[in-house]
Amino acid sequence: MNDSQLTGTGVVPGIAHAPAAWLRQLQLPPIDESTLDEGDRDAEKERLMAAVAVVADRYDARAAAATGAANEVLTATAGLARDRGWTRAASKLVATGTRAPKAVSEAIATFVAQFEQLGGVMAERTTDLKDIRDRVMAELLGLPEPGLPDPDGQFVLMAADLAPADTAGLDPERTVALVTELGGPTSHTAIIARQLGIPCVVAVAGLDAAVAEGTSVLVDGTTGQVRWGVPEEEAAELVAKDAERREAIRSWTGPAQLASGERVQLLANVADGAAARKAAPTAAEGVGLFRTELGFLSAQSEPTAEEQGALYREVLDAFPGKKVVIRTLDAGSDKPVPFVKHEHEENPALGVRGVRLSFARDGLLARQLDGIAAARDSQEGEKSEVWVMAPMIATIDEARRFAEETRARDLKAGIMVEVPSVALLADAFLREVDFMSIGTNDLTQYTMAADRLAADLAHLTNPWQPAVLHLVARTAEAGVAAGKPVGVCGEAAADPLLACVLVGMGITSLSMAGGAISAVGAQLGQVKKAQCEDAAVAALAATTAETARQVALEMVTT
Template sequence: MSALSGVGVGRGIAAAKVLKMPEPLAPPGDEPLAADADAELGRVRAALAEVADELTARAVAAGGDAQQVLEAAALMAQDPAILDDVQARLAAGTNAERATWDAYAGFRDLLAQMGGYMAERATDLDDVAQRVVARLRGVAAPGVPQSDQPFILVARDLAPADTATLDLEKTLALVTQDGGPTSHTAILARSKSLPAVVGVVGLLAAVADGQRAIVDAKAGTVVLDPDDASVAAAEAERASRTTAASAPITEGALADGTKVPLMANVGSPEDAPAAIALGAEGVGLFRTEFLFLGASSAPTVEAQTEAYTELLQGFAGKKVVARVLDAGADKPLAFLNDAHEENPALGLRGIRALRATEQILRDQLTALANAQRATGAELHVMAPMIADHEETAYFVALGRELGLTHVGAMAEVPSIAVLADQVLEAADFVSIGTNDLTQYTLAADRQLGSVAGFQDPWHPAVLRLIKLLGDAGAAAGKPVGVCGEAAADPALAVVLVGLGATSLSMSASALADVRAELLTVTLDEARARAARALTAKSAAEARQLASHPAG
């Protein structure tokens, strides 16, 4: 019996045999074209059509969010620009497999250079290319293995097209060698309530198909070849955790009765019913980008008012924290900022981009104020990427001018933590976005796999910045919430409360686990865990120190 360690996602546990994702196909060789170019083009055309049909059929069967992911992948297989590129390469004497591979690689590199959301689509292109080349070779495409029995899925990483159609009746847990706590796989695991451990160094070399394992997300471990007693204990704990997760929904609170409101992060009004059903006490992060992304011009005040009103009505009588448009960097919008920037993550994004095109910001704040008046909801509005008091004062003054009553700042830039006392002189509240705060604190692009190990909100540097914000909020008598992925980690949620967080917002599927974990500690115990984590010299040590009783 041996154990591997990584970053746990959630607090679930599972015991089963391992099934490994097949490794990607090897790149085609450079052999010159030996057949007729037109005939080979026909073969490629047929392969593209077959892959598109397969992905479309899977999309219809999957439904929901998975359907959208797979339909987008099907469109990538039908893109005429790809076929034109392949045709040109065939005419130049490249063999069909290599021509297809290189055509997709060219488009992939283009998307990867754009970063963020578009870079994620590059992963989808890789998946489509693999499927098409597999058709040309007459072999099965790499993908999630099929099984009649429940299994633990082990992979280098997972493509969206694979994760979108996971059979949750058979897939008990996910383990990946790559990725971090904010990776696609981690986010999927949280959304599906699947136990997962990501970023397991040496995983693929250490694990074999059919090997028995225990995945413990809470501990962040993968135990290989466990004995029967360990498996029985894991299965009993799994049953216990399932029972706890299905316990009656109550307000978020600690064991001593200290209230900690548990809110949901939502991306559109359609997300509201599911969040409420899972016990969300409000919305801690309403991402308003859904109205802007993909649009050729900014939506009208009327269109925005309608959408915001719909969401606020779904949370009548509850607190809703809306973030104004967060664009730039990984979410470029031509009508907001069309200037080319070598390093857009450190450029005109967030509040900076909105100030540069203030009418878009004014229209959005006007629409939010209209929705507030129409519903009587407790609407709080914040701006992204606030760096200091001056930016805070500007945004708060503009919000007040346009009729908003609760105006605050999102803490994602380290400078806002250093100047937290000044910021809270102007802001009504602060909400901490741990994803970007971690990225900027540790200079680690959260979309870049090579530095995924740095993208960990348990890092003591990040925790110390959060404490500065929590302390400043307590001194000013103003709320400081957390709305990043960190809040969905039950163990870290306890530490965040100990650092001064007054509310936590997360993916709705994580609410039950966090609610259960908070009920195991008092405020004094949460503060003690936080204090121990602050003394750590690494993220891993912070986890360890926070997980054990003092002494």
């Protein structure tokens, strides 16, 4: 067979070679469209809700067995499975005589269409909804649960897209790479693949038609190439070379230091105490992003300050004496909380989310800050260095208000840089706060006006886009001038090459999934500060994302 290839967006570096195995799809028999007798409808509704409960409980069980991003995503999906919106719609259909499997299909189809029309982060949830649909229908019909294949030996997992329940259950010893037709650099697939250290390529158009089950494929998570028909000797040589790179990463113990001697602070992103305890033994020097919303997503009423404090204390205790940056509630949009009802929004990604929601509900922010302060004050022994930052800040007045409330509790106050207005006025914002942390996922989405999970827009949601790089550089420069820390906690921080560019711009810390720290640290140890600065200058002079990455690579490898 001749060497053939497709190219997508590489989101997790690495090279793997193995047979392709496609995600197992639900094989549905013809759906029974006959009308239920009126006397059977109540029992059918009970059967429907029992199947929903079973599927939601399975999501919860997978969440309990996972940590970090996987835990957070699965918990949110369990909540979506129980969502009263679609289950009520399905129940109403059953009440009119529609059998449960058809009712599930029709109800979720309506919500999928609505989410796709809304676009933005709401459109990201359609994959989750379809996964819920398939699993509930399988339960109702007594069919095998759709999901991961189980071939002998190692394999490259391929799919149109992967639901959280699939990616969270991966065994990196067997699944050596992920390739999807859809998705983007910040999709659930990419985030969890980074956490597991599995090479990953997304947004590969035409994958289904080109690569059959069992075809030996070579996946390059750096270039985004998916090749088949590659001579065995060539593939083995490339995999062996990549294995050397991985061994260097595995043997790296930190702390992060450039070849010229300068230290770079590498931190972990966590969502709860379990994830923090898992990250603690790594080379992470603390936590750069503690996503607090996990404790809110399934709560039917707002947790008290005391209840919140107990959750926060778990993370602080995992890093005594170290820096822990806590992000206040980032709910709204695709992460609704049950106890905060908000009117329908035409574009939730640009609506009442993040700090806007915290400001809108009286006392919500104050109680969270009280919980954070209580967690710090109740620590026994060496106390953590607690920093607190607000998401979705857009104006100076918002930053000033947040900083005042935070400092009133003797906490260091900072803000996320996700909205371009903050990057453009970074020097003015830094006069109000103690630090900034750049969330490159949302900053890229809002700068490029592109849904970060839209496969056909993956080229726009690439953090190497020149406009995004210039906003990051502008923010970093303002931090240097003000003598205040500016970090990066978005997925861009987990890209070893981009990490070099960020350091060259003046970024003071990089926060990422714990599994990505060693790769970034090993890469930084191979370059000097001058190379990083040259790479930053070269990348900023580029006019395309591809050129920016290529010139940066040339600078750090010479």
